[in-house]
Each structure stands twice: as structure tokens, then as C-alpha cells.
Amino acid sequence: MKRQHAPPGTRVIASTLGALPFNLLCLTVLCVLAAHAPHLPAWYTAMLAAILAARWWQRRHHPRRVQAWLRIVMLVAVPLVVVAVYGSPFGREAGAAIVCGLLVVKVLESESTRDARMTVGFACFILMSALLFDQSLGFTVVVGLMLLPVLATLRALEPGPPGFGWRAALQPGSVLLAASLPAALLGFLLIPRLATPLWGAPDNGAARTGISDRMAPGDIQSLLTDNAVAMRIGFDGAPPPADQRYFRGMLLWEFNGRAWLPGIAARRPWPPAPVDVRGPLIRYDVTLLASHQHWMFALDVPIDTPEGARMGADHTLYSTRPINQTLRYRVDSATDYRLDPEGLAAGIRAAALELPDGFDPRARALAARWRAQAGGSDVAIVRDALNLFHDGGFAYNLDAPPLGRDSIDDFLFDTKTGFCEHYASAFTFLMRAAGIPARVVVGYQGGYWNDFAHYLLIRQANAHAWSEVWLAGRGWVRVDPTASVSKVELANTGGATDGFDAGGSDWWLPWQNRLDIVNRWWGQSVVGFDDIKQSRLFHPFGIEHATAQMLGIALAIVVFLALGLGALLASLRPRTRPRDALAAAQTRLQRKLARLGIVRGNAEGPHDFYLRSADELPESASTLRELSTEYLVLRYATLEPPPERIRGFVQRVRNFHPRRVVK
Amino acid sequence: MPANPPGAPGVAARVRRWSRSFMRGRKPETLPVRLDRRRIYIVPTRAGLGYALLLVTMLAGALNYQNNAALLLTCMLGAALAASMLLTWRELHDLTLRSLHAEHAFCDMRLPLQLAFTDDHRNRQGLSIAVDELEQPCPLRPGASRASVTVATDRRGWMAVPRMRVSSTLPFGLFRAWGWITPAQNVLVYPRLLADSKPPARNDDPNERIVGGDEFAGLRDYHAGDPIRHVAWKASARHDHLLVREFDHAAPGQPLRFDWDALTGIDRETRISRLAGWVCDAYTAAHPWILVLEDHRALGPASDAAHYHRCLAALAELP
Numbered sequence: 001m002k003r004q005h006a007p008p009g010t011r012v013i014a015s016t017l018g019a020l021p022f023n024l025l026c027l028t029v030l031c032v033l034a035a036h037a038p039h040l041p042a043w044y045t046a047m048l049a050a051i052l053a054a055r056w057w058q059r060r061h062h063p064r065r066v067q068a069w070l071r072i073v074m075l076v077a078v079p080l081v082v083v084a085v086y087g088s089p090f091g092r093e094a095g096a097a098i099v100c101g102l103l104v105v106k107v108l109e110s111e112s113t114r115d116a117r118m119t120v121g122f123a124c125f126i127l128m129s130a131l132l133f134d135q136s137l138g139f140t141v142v143v144g145l146m147l148l149p150v151l152a153t154l155r156a157l158e159p160g161p162p163g164f165g166w167r168a169a170l171q172p173g174s175v176l177l178a179a180s181l182p183a184a185l186l187g188f189l190l191i192p193r194l195a196t197p198l199w200g201a202p203d204n205g206a207a208r209t210g211i212s213d214r215m216a217p218g219d220i221q222s223l224l225t226d227n228a229v230a231m232r233i234g235f236d237g238a239p240p241p242a243d244q245r246y247f248r249g250m251l252l253w254e255f256n257g258r259a260w261l262p263g264i265a266a267r268r269p270w271p272p273a274p275v276d277v278r279g280p281l282i283r284y285d286v287t288l289l290a291s292h293q294h295w296m297f298a299l300d301v302p303i304d305t306p307e308g309a310r311m312g313a314d315h316t317l318y319s320t321r322p323i324n325q326t327l328r329y330r331v332d333s334a335t336d337y338r339l340d341p342e343g344l345a346a347g348i349r350a351a352a353l354e355l356p357d358g359f360d361p362r363a364r365a366l367a368a369r370w371r372a373q374a375g376g377s378d379v380a381i382v383r384d385a386l387n388l389f390h391d392g393g394f395a396y397n398l399d400a401p402p403l404g405r406d407s408i409d410d411f412l413f414d415t416k417t418g419f420c421e422h423y424a425s426a427f428t429f430l431m432r433a434a435g436i437p438a439r440v441v442v443g444y445q446g447g448y449w450n451d452f453a454h455y456l457l458i459r460q461a462n463a464h465a466w467s468e469v470w471l472a473g474r475g476w477v478r479v480d481p482t483a484s485v486s487k488v489e490l491a492n493t494g495g496a497t498d499g500f501d502a503g504g505s506d507w508w509l510p511w512q513n514r515l516d517i518v519n520r521w522w523g524q525s526v527v528g529f530d531d532i533k534q535s536r537l538f539h540p541f542g543i544e545h546a547t548a549q550m551l552g553i554a555l556a557i558v559v560f561l562a563l564g565l566g567a568l569l570a571s572l573r574p575r576t577r578p579r580d581a582l583a584a585a586q587t588r589l590q591r592k593l594a595r596l597g598i599v600r601g602n603a604e605g606p607h608d609f610y611l612r613s614a615d616e617l618p619e620s621a622s623t624l625r626e627l628s629t630e631y632l633v634l635r636y637a638t639l640e641p642p643p644e645r646i647r648g649f650v651q652r653v654r655n656f657h658p659r660r661v662v663k
Numbered sequence: 664m665p666a667n668p669p670g671a672p673g674v675a676a677r678v679r680r681w682s683r684s685f686m687r688g689r690k691p692e693t694l695p696v697r698l699d700r701r702r703i704y705i706v707p708t709r710a711g712l713g714y715a716l717l718l719v720t721m722l723a724g725a726l727n728y729q730n731n732a733a734l735l736l737t738c739m740l741g742a743a744l745a746a747s748m749l750l751t752w753r754e755l756h757d758l759t760l761r762s763l764h765a766e767h768a769f770c771d772m773r774l775p776l777q778l779a780f781t782d783d784h785r786n787r788q789g790l791s792i793a794v795d796e797l798e799q800p801c802p803l804r805p806g807a808s809r810a811s812v813t814v815a816t817d818r819r820g821w822m823a824v825p826r827m828r829v830s831s832t833l834p835f836g837l838f839r840a841w842g843w844i845t846p847a848q849n850v851l852v853y854p855r856l857l858a859d860s861k862p863p864a865r866n867d868d869p870n871e872r873i874v875g876g877d878e879f880a881g882l883r884d885y886h887a888g889d890p891i892r893h894v895a896w897k898a899s900a901r902h903d904h905l906l907v908r909e910f911d912h913a914a915p916g917q918p919l920r921f922d923w924d925a926l927t928g929i930d931r932e933t934r935i936s937r938l939a940g941w942v943c944d945a946y947t948a949a950h951p952w953i954l955v956l957e958d959h960r961a962l963g964p965a966s967d968a969a970h971y972h973r974c975l976a977a978l979a980e981l982p
Contacts, residue, residue, distance in 0.1 A: 113836075124721070128736050131736060132728055144739060155833075158788075161804060172747070184742035191734065191738070193726065194727065194729065530729065571757075
């Protein structure tokens, strides 16, 4: 290899890796695997960790490279396994799985300092890519701390003192990370952000989170146990009362016997229906976390349309671009209103009454019976349905039993157990069957009101489905059939509320709710710090719009100042210099002699002075001569006097008590 | 001469000053020599350039994906790695070479130099000193501020201590800081030892011989400088090289005599080398010897270290 013939003048690197750097390297790679574990299959992470552990054990006992054929097999196997799992080597998860696998293969062949440095660099990059999956405060801090083993490995690759251990290896990295944090933060603020990505659509194939655009039994179920934050809402005035916190996302019009789909609402861009606002408007701003969907949730009936959004005929907001990043918008909403009270257009009315043929005959019969009893009163039919849910032996349970082909019939007459989806679905079906225009609404309901920071925290677990029915003269009216259910079975709800204040099922959640204030700050100030916010950075200094050029100049100044300050700090001599014990002892001795009137002259050397002292103090002459010789030897004849000898001299000076005998 | 306004030095003076500062550490200096900030150079190593490329890639990725958490991580890593430059520089800063003590070495061997630095109670774990292209690690610790390096030698006599490059790549191996130290000091290199200088020959001129019996002890291969009279011609005829007769030594206590004039028929350097070899052997055998030099100056007889060094120094200093 070329490496062995290093050109003259370069350091010949001890090419084999010691035990300490190799252990730290394994720790670094383990950290990277841990950072990617949340979004990779558990068995895949476990397999890579096992290979890493086997490599660690192998090198501990036989310090050499893993055989070439095994490495080649691994190199081929990693992409094959990933393609087998994900179907393609492209996409975020598949890419992360491949690079994690390759990193472990790289450890298999890491035997030299140079290999180890390359592996560590590779690990840094993969560590950063873990943040593409999760930008939350907690995760970012954890990944940031993983820089410590990275820097410790780099340090361990360099020579160290005898007995150099992992603690000493960690030291420079932690000091440097802490010391350079201010500069890193300033750099973060000043590095000009891109308004548009340079390449690629970053969220191609990204996992969609939150509510989806269809509703079949069980779709929301997984969401209801998900405590991830969906959005945060700050109100200009007082927040609406708890029973009014319904955030509409999208409306589902079409029922195919099994699932509810958007139907005409998604197909026909009708103008927003007329709305007759009665009470005061509620003004608020929403911070919606990336959902990779288009729905922009708004309280009840939004009146205006934020920038970049469209309003549907049913007064729902729809973003023109997928929401791939945290989105903030301001809306005015009405909670006391008459929505489309004048009468429905024929097309809309037909869509709101449409039911598939050949499904659920018993439910249809029930609805027909209600219609016959109630005559022309739609309100009575609504009341009948709610009474059925309240008194008919229905129970709320997230662990709903599976339903057959006639899902509404099965639910209404057999299982009688379910959650918001089942109730909204069955209720809307019954209304349509009875001839009342009805539709399903999917959104969020409830939330945690943070009284300290004045905002409403909505988690995915707050996802909810309810209905709207159209009543003559009152327009579309919200009906939440789930709220009528009296019997709640909290088994296995895992902290889900779904309109109920379940309470107590997750002791940790209240604390999470309170601590969410930090996450909110993180989301708004750090994750949401984009080119627009950055351009307002110099606002306090009277600069309206900071250009990339200004930011660049500021960044250069910061780098220059940071390096200058760093150089100044680095050139300081150690503050606590151990004092010269020998000189101190000699001063002490001279002070003792001076008390007896023997003072060293300015031009008098120590040798002469002590001889003179010995002459003046015959009782102490021998001790003085010995001290004098010892001092001269230690000071002038020894390059680095042994510390114990200096200590001995100091001790003797301390014990020396000269007396002048007066004759 | 062009008239310069006072206070504005001319271009020539400026160039001279610049070149002087540039050449600092390249011209011999008297000890102690302190590496101050003006004479420490620092550049990224190849690994450092690799990591710079890595940081640029990470930066581009974080910016492109508009991922601020990743950008923050990149900034933290970048700032820490850049700041490591200061620690590298600090390894060398204020390093003071206080004294230099040369040991002895024969020509073509490496001459050990004992370097004593001022103990400023700092850890300088990564220090490495390159003398004539050979990197020699010499970590310094509080209480252990001495280091030993070796210098190549190629001829006997007084040699100026070559320029030394003190460098370090601590803490992460991403930057290399270095400074030059050229102590204005000469060291003495002893003559070259010939590979075949054994065994010590005696002067065999009977009337000049001080020591020695002439009891025949055996045969050995001929070496340059052996008296022609000792060649065992008959025995040599049976071999393809010359053999010489060996005689038993004299009684111990009688000094050996190594005479310049006794060695004839070989060139001057070989003569010196041969004498040095004999001195060495006699010293190893703790046998007293007398060295008679070209100018008929005789050293000895003695067999102690001082005599040994005096003899070798005298041989080294021969013109």
C-alpha cells in the first residue's frame, strides 16, 4: 500500500487502531443506529447492532480485518435486504436503512487511523440525516449529545499520555462543543436560508401523518393513541369554551358501503356557501406541524382564507401545496352562525343524501320508521338517533370488534361498541336514510389549554369525527353523536380522549402538556426559522429586510471575532501556575535569618550569604551549610529536581529555628 | 538614495523586515528559543480538508431540506472542529527550548540530542519533532519537560544542529501546527566505525612494541591495515582470501599502543576509523591504551571514560 511509504516530512501514522479508539468508534456507530432506530424496522436495527457487537468481539480477540468475502457479502446484502423490505432503494426510510447498513460494513474493515477517520465522518453525516425524520427539541438534543462520542473517537486517534482513557478522550470534545456553542448559534442565525430547495423534492414519499382523506372503521384508531403534537393555537382573545373546540379539517360526502370519502367536495370547486354570522368572530393563529397533507384545520367555520389556501364550498381550508413544514396561519372563525341557511343547491342536496344501494337494510328500515313517526320534524329524528346512542346499550371503546359487509347494521344492532368513527358513520347514514342531508366531518376536538403561555395544544389523539346535518332555516348544524354515548369502556384506550375527558389513563400526559411550552418555542423559533423570519433578523437595528449579502458579511464578522476571541483565550497562560516551592522556601529561610539581623545584601549570592550566616551563628552552622549546599544543588545543579527532594528541603527549612546566643 | 519621509519605511526595509520575520526559526538562534505566535504556522491536514468537505455537504443538505435541526447540528460540529484549530495551536504556543545537550554518536549513526523545554505546567501530548525528515514523537507533561531526538550524521567532526520542526496535530488530527527551531549549537560527531574493525590489532614492530607476547593464537581474515608481515601466506593459498596470524595478548595492565604512523597503506579516513575502532574495543575490554596521533601527540595511557571520549574527540577533530 502507498500508505506505508509516506513521503518524507509527513508523520508516519501508527496505522493500526488501538483498543480505545476502536471501542469509541463502535460506540459512535451504535449511537447512529440508535438515532435511526425510531424509523427503521426493529429487526433491522437489531441485526445491525448484532453485527457491530460481533465485530467488536472479533477485534477484541483477533485484531484484524474481517475477511474480504464476508465484507463483500454484507456490502451486497444490505441493499438487497432494504429493497426487499421497502420495494425500492429510494426514499427517506430506504435511504437511511442503506446508509446505516453501509456504516456497519465500514466498521468491519476499519483497521487503521485513516479508516476510522473516514468512518467517523460518514457517521456524522448519517447522524445528521436522522434529523430529517424528527426535528423535535428532545431528539435534536439527543443527537447533539451524540457528537461527544464522535469527537472522543477523533481525539483517541491522536497520541495521548500514558493511561489515556475514554474520560480523557471525551474532554477536548466536550470543552470545544461547550465553548463554541455561542459561535454555532450565531452561525445558525446568520447562514443564509434558501427560499427554494436547490434540488429534488425533499419530501418525496414522506410518510403522511395525522388524519387521512378517507374514513373507514379503524382508520383513526391508531391516531387516537398517538400523543404527537398536531397543532398549537393561540387566540387573540379568550379561548372558546371547551365544548366549542371543534376544528374542522375536511368533509366526507360519499359513502361506498364501507368507507367515507371526500366525494364531490374534492371534485367540484364551488364557491364557499353563504354564511350568516351571528356572534363575534374569534381571531386566532394556528401552528400546524408538517402533515404532508393539504388540510388546514380551522375552528368551526372560517370566514377568511389565509394566504396559500383555498376555501371549499363547505368552508374548509385547503392548502394549495402539501404541508411539508410547520405552517402558521391566521384565521377568523365564527362559532355562532347559520351556514347555508337559504336552501341547498340541488347537486349538493343530492350528494348529501346519496347512499349506496344494497347495503345495511336494517338501518334503512329504522330510519324509515323514525321518519314515519316524526312526520316533517327533522329535529325529532336527530333526537331519536342521539337517544338511541344514549340509551340503546352503546359503549365507547377503542377496541371495537370487526364489522361485516353491512357495517352500519352490524354496529347498530350487534356489536354496539366503537368510537367516533363508528358513531359518526352510523349517525350520518341514519340521517341520510331518513331523508336529512348529512355529512361527516373529520378534524380535531378538545385539546389542552396551556394557561401559562395561553395556547391550545392539539395532539393527534384529539382527532375526531362528527356529523353535520342540514336543517331547514338553520343550515348546517354540528351533531356529535359520540358525545351522546354514556358508557365508556376505557380499556386499551391508551390515553385517547376522543371527545371524552378520559383522564388518569396516562399519568405522564399532563406533564407533557405543561412542558409543551418549550416544544412550542422550539417549533416556532428554531424549526420554523425560515428565510422570511431571517430577513427580519436585523429589524431591531433598523434594517427592514436583511439580504443574503448582509447575512454573509455578518457571518464573516462573527467568524472573525470568534476566532480572534478564541485565539486570545487560547494564548492565555494557565491561571494557576504552581509557585516555585524552592524559591518560597529560600525566602522563608532568609526571613528567619533576617529576624536575627542577618540580611542578605543586594549583591550577595546565596552561597556567600549562607557561609556568612554560618559564621555568625556557630550553633546552626552545620545545618546552614547543609541547607546551603542542598539549595545550590537543587537550584543550579539539577535540571528537574525530584519533587520529594524539594519537599524535604522545604520541611527542613520549616524545622530550622536559628537562635543567636548572646554571650 | 531616495528620501523617505520619516516614519514611513521604504519598500526595501519592509521587504527586509518581512523576510526576517519569515526566516525566523530558519537561521540559527541562541537558546532559549520561544515559539511565540508569530512563528507558529497552522494548516489543515488531509483529514481536515476531508472534514471540511463533509461539513460543506452537511450544510448543503440541511439548507436544501430546510431542516433547521440538521443545520444546528452542522453548525455545532463545524464550530467545534474549527475551534480545535486553537487547541492545536496552543500545543505549540509558548513552547520554549531551554537547553540542548548532545550525547555522542559515531558517524553514520544517529546522534541523540537531549532537549530541555521550560516546564510551564502544560500538557503537550501531541508534540512531534522532525529532524532531517524523521518525525519523532516527544510528548511533554507537567514535570516531564524533556525530550530526546536523534540526528543523522554523515561525517565526523563538528556539526551544526540541524533545523528542527516542532509540530502537533492534537486534538483531532484535523490541523497541523508547526514551528521551526534552529539552535545555534554545534555537536561533535565521532569518526565512522568500520564494520570490520575487530579485533584490535597491535603494533607488531618488535622494537616499538610495548605490549604483547608473540605466541601464535590462530588465523583470522585479513582486514585493511593489517601488517603485511602477519599474512599467513601458506594458509591463504588454500583459501580464496588472505588470512593473517593472530598473536596472544600481552598481560593485562600493559597499555596497548595505537599509533597513527603504524597504519600505512590505507587512506586517511579509514585510518582514523580503524584507530577509533581500536579505542572502542579497548575501552569495552577495559584495557588501558595509548593513542598516538598524527602529530605524535600521545594520549594516555588510561582506560576510563574520560580518556575514551578525549581520544575519540581528538580523532573526530583531526583535519
